[in-house]
Each structure stands twice: as C-alpha cells, then as structure tokens.
Amino acid sequence: MTDRSKTRKIFVGGVAMGGGESVKIQSMTTTKTADVEKTLGQIGALFTAGCEIVRVAVADEADAAAMKTLAAKSPLPIVADIHFSPALAVAAIENGASKVRINPGNIGGEKEIKLVADCIKAHKIPVRVGANTGSIESSFLARYGRSAEALVESALYNVGILEKLGVEDIAISVKASSVPLTVNAYLLLANRCNYPLHLGVTEAGTTEAGIVKSAVGIGSLLLRGLGDTIRVSLTDDPVQEVYAAENILRACGLKEEYVEVISCPTCGRCEWDGMALAREVTEFVKPYKKKAKIAVMGCVVNGPGEAKDADLGIAGGKGGCLLFKKGEPFKKVSLAEARTAFFEELKGLLE
Numbered sequence: 056m057t058d059r060s061k062t063r064k065i066f067v068g069g070v071a072m073g074g075g076e077s078v079k080i081q082s083m084t085t086t087k088t089a090d091v092e093k094t095l096g097q098i099g100a101l102f103t104a105g106c107e108i109v110r111v112a113v114a115d116e117a118d119a120a121a122m123k124t125l126a127a128k129s130p131l132p133i134v135a136d137i138h139f140s141p142a143l144a145v146a147a148i149e150n151g152a153s154k155v156r157i158n159p160g161n162i163g164g165e166k167e168i169k170l171v172a173d174c175i176k177a178h179k180i181p182v183r184v185g186a187n188t189g190s191i192e193s194s195f196l197a198r199y200g201r202s203a204e205a206l207v208e209s210a211l212y213n214v215g216i217l218e219k220l221g222v223e224d225i226a227i228s229v230k231a232s233s234v235p236l237t238v239n240a241y242l243l244l245a246n247r248c249n250y251p252l253h254l255g256v257t258e259a260g261t262t263e264a265g266i267v268k269s270a271v272g273i274g275s276l277l278l279r280g281l282g283d284t285i286r287v288s289l290t291d292d293p294v295q296e297v298y299a300a301e302n303i304l305r306a307c308g309l310k311e312e313y314v315e316v317i318s319c320p321t322c323g324r325c326e327w328d329g330m331a332l333a334r335e336v337t338e339f340v341k342p343y344k345k346k347a348k349i350a351v352m353g354c355v356v357n358g359p360g361e362a363k364d365a366d367l368g369i370a371g372g373k374g375g376c377l378l379f380k381k382g383e384p385f386k387k388v389s390l391a392e393a394r395t396a397f398f399e400e401l402k403g404l405l406e
C-alpha cells in the first residue's frame with residue numbers, strides 16, 4: 056500500500072485523517088499540561104501557526120484532570136499521550152481527549168488493556184500506537200536488532216492487542232532518530248496494513264539539523280504517497296515545528312494555496328542586491344493564502360528565462376531591472392526605482 060487514499064479514514068475530533076484526506080499537521084505542547092493557562096496559550100499559538108492536531112503529555116493525575124478544561128477551550132483536537140498508566144488513559148479520555156497515544160504493551164496486563172480499550176470504544180475516539188526505537192519490546196530486539204523490522208513488528212504487536220479487543224480506529228507511527236531507519240520502517244509497515252500513518256523522525260535535534268532530517272524523512276515518504284499526519288520534532292518552540300511541517304507539505308506539492316518565492320542563488324553575472332529583495336518579498340507574501348509564484352532573479356540575461364513560470368518576476372542588471380510576467384518583460388526600471396515598482400506590481404497581483 057503506497058497510496059494515502061487507501062488508508063482507513065479516522066477522525067480526531069472534527070479533523071479527518073487517512074482515506075485520501077489532506078495530510079494534517081501535528082505538534083506537541085512543551086508546557087506542563089496541568090498548567091492550563093500556559094498550555095492553552097501554546098495551543099493557541101500552534102493553532103494560529105497552522106497546526107491541526109495537538110498532542111499533550113498526560114504524566115500524572117493533575118495533567119489528566121486538566122484535560123477537561125483543555126478539551127473544552129482548545130481550538131484544536133487534543134491527543135493525550137500516556138505511558139504505563141491505564142488509570143490516566145481512562146481519565147484523559149473521560150475528560151475529553153479526542154485521541155490517545157498509547158502502547159498497549161506498556162499499559163499493563165490484559166485486564167488493564169481491556170479497561171482502556173473499552174473506554175476508547177465507548178467514547179468513539181481513535182488511538183495511535185507509536186513505536187520508536189526506544190520502546191521496542193525486548194523479544195523483537197533480540198530477534199531483529201534495532202531495525203526497521205523490529206519497529207514494525209513491535210507496532211503491529213501492539214496494534215494486534217487492540218484489534219483483539221475490538222478497537223478499529225487506529226493510527227500508527229514507527230519513528231527513529233535515523234532517517235533511513237525511519238523511512239524503511241514506514242515502507243515496510245505500509246505493506247502490512249492500511250491504518251493511517253503518522254509520520255515523523257523522532258529526536259531529530261535542534262532547529263537546523265532537525266528540519267533537514269525531518270524534511271528528508273517525512274518528505275521522501277510523502278512523495279511516495281505515504282503519510283496522513285506529520286510532525287516535525289524539534290528541540291525548539293513547537294510553533295517552529297508547524298512552520299517546518301507546512302514548508303515540507305508545500306515542497307512536496309501537497310499544499311498549493313500559498314505564494315511561492317523563487318530566487319536564484321546568484322553568480323558572477325549578478326550586478327545588484329537581489330538577495331535583500333528576495334528576503335523582503337518572502338516575508339511580505341507570508342500572510343497570503345493564494346496560489347502564486349514570484350521570482351527574484353540575479354540577472355536579466357538568464358533570470359526571465361529561468362523563471363518562466365513565475366506570475367511576476369524581477370531580474371537585475373547593471374543599468375536597472377526588468378519586471379516580467381511568465382518570462383515576458385513588461386517594464387524596465389532603474390535600480391533606484393526597482394523595489395518600489397516591484398512591490399506596486401506585487402500588491403496589485405496579490406490584493
């Protein structure tokens with residue numbers, strides 16, 4: 056199965072995932088969940104940035120109790136992340152979690168798992184089974200080592216426990232901090248089931264390295280047609296995760312309603328400061344949710360030709376700049392007039 060239209064569709068609150076729905080952006084709060092004010096503040100910031108589903112850690116009774124207010128006031132459906140405690144899982148669900156992330160294998164014995172599964176079914180919410188390299192059962196580690204096979208077998212073992220108890224709305228993730236291992240695990244997993252997949256590279260690192268690892272890992276899977284939700288894990292403000300996830304979806308051609316700015320790297324032919332204008336234009340177009348392509352190019356020799364598909368472009372030269380649409384020049388301005396003239400055209404196009 057390498058086609059996201061064929062995964063089972065499930066709902067996290069009012070947000071659909073799987074079954075060919077658009078790929079949703081997830082993130083996770085970094086506040087103490089029980090600090091309702093701070094947590095809601097961060098959820099609000101994530102929502103504004105474009106996050107569609109948010110996960111919170113439920114580590115103790117205070118966190119589980121806070122779920123009631125969070126679920127009532129959050130603009131996003133909340134996934135409660137629980138380890139080891141069936142009581143916390145049940146409390147989080149009863150207090151309004153739209154989804155839980157658990158691994159049945161570490162929630163307790165048969166009786167405890169059944170208690171949680173019954174609660175999941177009664178509240179008609181989905182569950183994510185998340186295997187990562189740190190949570191692989193020892194039997195699979197002994198058999199397969201820290202490998203894609205071990206991750207997949209561990210995830211499917213946990214899924215099997217839920218299936219036997221009649222839970223059907225399941226999403227799965229198989230994350231590692233190694234990009235090749237993560238990608239191989241998802242590819243293997245996709246051939247074994249049609250549950251919706253939550254993609255991510257775990258412990259990806261701080262911003263720069265984390266974004267690159269996530270873009271390569273998540274992006275390569277998305278381009279193969281896999282993935283129903285994504286999370287970019289960064290050791291940073293989670294709002295940065297959302298921006299990065301949005302950019303990955305755009306780069307993969309899965310989000311089109313935005314203004315793309317293309318600019319050349321410049322070379323020895325460049326005779327003006329096109330880089331400064333490219334940065335300014337990139338900031339300017341951010342709020343516009345409209346499909347358009349804008350080009351800022353270093354030279355008039357190659358610029359209009361290299362950016363032939365741009366709706367509006369500018370290319371600099373020694374004596375001035377050329378403004379062009381779809382590769383066709385329509386105005387020549389001096390270097391001093393270039394910025395003002397270009398922004399005038401840009402505003403006209405976007406507004």
Ligand code: SF4
Pocket residue numbers: 319320321322323324325352353354355356357358361
């Ligand atoms: S558009 Fe011109 S300045 Fe930019 S990389 Fe191409 S040749 Fe060089």
